[in-house]
Amino acid sequence: MLRIIVSKFLTRVAREEDGITAVEYAVLGALIVAALSAVVGGFTTELTTAFTDIIKP
Template sequence: MITSIRNLIVRLRNDERGLTAVEYAVLGGIIVGALGIIGAAFTTELGTAFGRLIP
C-alpha cells in the first residue's frame, strides 16, 4: 500500500502535462487584469476630456 502511494506521488511529480494549461491560465489572468486597469484609466481620461469640451 505504501509503495503504491509512493509510486503515485512520484508519477504525479514527474507529470508535466497539466503545467502548460496552468501557465496559460495565469498568463490569461494577467492579460485580463492589465486590460481592466488600462480600460479604467482610459475611461477616466476620456470622461475628463469630454468634461473639458462641454463646460
Template sequence: MMHNMRQFIARLRNDERGLAAIEYAVLGAILVAAIVTMGGTLTTALTGAATAIGQAVTDATT
C-alpha cells in the same frame, strides 16, 4: 485496487501535457484583468491630456 489508484495518481501528477497551455491561459487572464482595471485610469488620463492640449491651442489662438 489501491496499487492501481497509486499508479493513476502518480501518472497524473507526472503528466505535463497541456501544462504550458494552462500557464498561458492563466497569464492571459491576469493581463486581461490588469487591462480592465487600468482602463478607467487610462481613459481619464487621456481625456485630461486632450483637454489640456485643446485649452493650450485655444489660449494660443486668442
C-alpha cells in the same frame, strides 16, 4: 484494487507536463485580463474628463 488504480493515475498525472502548461496559460490569461482592466479603467477616466471639459461652457 482501487488504491492501485488511483496510484497509477496519480503517477501518470505527475509525469505529464500538459497540466502544468494549462496552469501557466491560465495564469498568463489572468495577468493579461488584469492589465487590460487597469488600462481601460485609466483610459475611461481620462476620456470622461476630456468630454466633460469639451461640454463645459
